[in-house]
Amino acid sequence: MTDSPTPARPLARVWLVVNAGSGSTDAAVIEGLTVALGTRGVAVAGTTDFPEQALPDAARLRAADADTLLICGGDGTINAAWSAADDWEGQCVVLPGGTMNGLAKALHGDNGRDAILDAVATATLVNPPTASTGVYHALVGVILGPAASWVRAREGVRKGRFIRAMRAARLAWARSFGRTIRVARTAGKHRAVIVTPGETGLEVATISADGVTDAIRLGWQWLLGDWRTAPGVAVTTTDSVTLLGHRKVRALFDGEPAMLPSPAVVRFGRTRLKFVRTKPA
Secondary structure, eight states, rough: OSSSOOOOOOEEEEEEOOOOOOOOOHHHHHHHEEEHHHHOOOOEEEEEEEETTOOOOOOHHTTTTOOOOEEEEEHHHHHHHHHHTTTOOOEEEEEEEESSHHHHHHHHOOOOHHHHHHHHOEEEEOOOOOEOOOOOOSSSSSSEEEGGGGHHHHHHHHHHHHHHHHHHHHHHHHHHHHHOEEEEOOOBBSSSEEEEEEEEEEEEEOOOOOOOOHHHHHHHHHHTTOOOGGGEEEEEEEEEEEEEEESEEEETTTTTEEESSEEEEEEEOSSSSSEOOOOOO
16 A cells, blocks of 8 residues: 555564454454464563553553554454554554454455464555544545434444434434535535545545435445445545535544534545555555
8 A cells, every 4th residue: 555565574562452342353252363363472462452441552552562553343443543553663453353344354355364464474564545634534434424324323233222223223314314415616415425545545425315215226236335336426536525514524434423523624644554464465
């Protein structure tokens, strides 16, 4: 993800960040990961159970003499851990441990945890692209507009709180068709704007579903993975985009909710922290 990637360093002393409360990263997964590190001769300099414990910053990582920040979690956990340590001079390895694992797939393809750990010795260091407001950042993508309300329904299902999820879904549905979001200096109002950081800039997808039928069709194509070609979706690439909402702009940064003042400017950038990429360039 950089013009001149440098070789990754072998794992020696890692600081492990996990989310034990995630359904995909339970106690058995964490124990197995710890054993896998031990069999490879890797020492664990520290462990953080996020969000129950504070994430390590650069000073803590230096004090622990860690060489690698090892994150096993979903995109939200990775986002928070990277943000806390972005000015650290070490390297970061992400392992799939969430629902979507968008960044792990971008860096490692379909490799599992063991395959990634084995490949670090021959991997490269890169600075992934970001979408940033200056306060909030995304490595995978930002959903802006009324459609971001669906996060509460998703969380309810993930935690098994189905009655709460149904209530949240009804509210999200009402918001999705009761309000809109606009892109500055362009015509039209949209149900959602999705901003994805790419190698040459931000991919900005505007989504305009006029009714229930359009929404269902778009949702189906989203599940199939070809939503960018669906009717009502327009995609452009830019260095920055300004979003206009009703007083506030509802957003999800790598799946984590945020409320932004309107207008909200999202800009292209890159991490300062170097990430290990095992996937061929």
